[in-house]
Amino acid sequence: MSELATAGVAPGLTTTRAPFIELAQAAGQLYIEQPYELYSAENHQTWSRLLQRMRPRWEHYANPRFLEGIETLRLDPDQVPRCADINRFLEPRTGFKAKPVSGYVPAYKFFDCLKRREFPTTITVRDGGSLDYLPEPDIFHDIAGHVPMHTDRGFADALVQFGQFAERAARRAGEIRDEAERIRVLTSNVKGLARFFWFTVEFGLMRESPGAPIAPGRALAYGSGLLSSYGELAHCVDSPAVQRFPAQTEWILNQYFEIHHYQPLLFVIEDFAHLFYLVHDLERRLDAGLLDNLQPGEPEVNEVDLRSFLDAALAQ
Numbered sequence: 001m002s003e004l005a006t007a008g009v010a011p012g013l014t015t016t017r018a019p020f021i022e023l024a025q026a027a028g029q030l031y032i033e034q035p036y037e038l039y040s041a042e043n044h045q046t047w048s049r050l051l052q053r054m055r056p057r058w059e060h061y062a063n064p065r066f067l068e069g070i071e072t073l074r075l076d077p078d079q080v081p082r083c084a085d086i087n088r089f090l091e092p093r094t095g096f097k098a099k100p101v102s103g104y105v106p107a108y109k110f111f112d113c114l115k116r117r118e119f120p121t122t123i124t125v126r127d128g129g130s131l132d133y134l135p136e137p138d139i140f141h142d143i144a145g146h147v148p149m150h151t152d153r154g155f156a157d158a159l160v161q162f163g164q165f166a167e168r169a170a171r172r173a174g175e176i177r178d179e180a181e182r183i184r185v186l187t188s189n190v191k192g193l194a195r196f197f198w199f200t201v202e203f204g205l206m207r208e209s210p211g212a213p214i215a216p217g218r219a220l221a222y223g224s225g226l227l228s229s230y231g232e233l234a235h236c237v238d239s240p241a242v243q244r245f246p247a248q249t250e251w252i253l254n255q256y257f258e259i260h261h262y263q264p265l266l267f268v269i270e271d272f273a274h275l276f277y278l279v280h281d282l283e284r285r286l287d288a289g290l291l292d293n294l295q296p297g298e299p300e301v302n303e304v305d306l307r308s309f310l311d312a313a314l315a316q
């Protein structure tokens with residue numbers, strides 16, 4: 001499919017209003033070029049404000065590998081980043097690339113991208129009036145929250161390994177003849193994979209150093225949902241109201257979560273070798289059918305995500 005032209009398209013790539021994105025979606029184009037000339041002065045200004053106020057918080061609350069990642073990417077404090085520039089620094093490190101998308105990526109495709117070391121990246125910038133709260137990802141969440149971790153070899157390899165599990169889940173489901181049972185098993189599997197991603201990649205904490213106490217102020221953030229939220233980043237580390245549990249695969253898989261408020265319960269890993277171990281443990285459990293009967297509850301597996309897995313299952 002040819003690239004969409006930007007000539008004549010009204011400028012502005014704001015999450016709440018982006019004519020280019022609407023055109024791309026209407027044309028069915030999920031993977032796009034980043035139409036950099038369409039960012040408005042306000043978009044750049046919002047990026048700049050987000051980055052400026054976040055930096056001191058990162059220094060205080062982010063895990064050291066994230067801080068190294070931020071240095072590696074050399075984000076421009078005044079301009080929305082170009083994915084091509086990010087990739088020049090990122091790709092030589094771990095082979096990962098930020099891949100611009102026009103919107104929601106169905107779960108199966110998302111996993112598939114991770115497997116290929118591509119990270120689907122939202123290119124719109126949140127509205128300048130809502131710096132703090134955003135239910136959907138924007139470029140700040142994806143580039144400043146996720147991508148710095150992709151510069152770490154151990155983290156990147158764990159992500160690639162995780163990306164392979166969609167295919168495994170689909171293959172298992174494809175062997176189930178009864179349609180209702182196939183849907184039930186797949187729904188439980190996808191729920192488990194979503195929970196694992198949420199409590200590690202999005203909202204994970206890590207001990208200050210392996211074996212250090214898990215106490216308020218001591219476990220630091222490596223999850224991008226935390227690292228891209230000004231308010232929750234301090235809350236997740238400092239607040240005595242947050243329950244911080246040592247990460248264990250079976251607890252993570254059966255723990256429901258809600259997205260519209262600060263997380264009351266988080267899981268703490270020792271280091272990225274521990275994350276890698278958890279991912280392997282997840283693989284073992286998936287293959288052994290231990291994700292087939294998970295505790296119900298959030299997240300609900302939506303129609304689009306389930307369909308993406310079912311199509312893959314039936315194509316086996």
Ligand SMILES: [Fe+2]
Pocket residue numbers: 137141146202224225
């Ligand atoms: Fe995210």
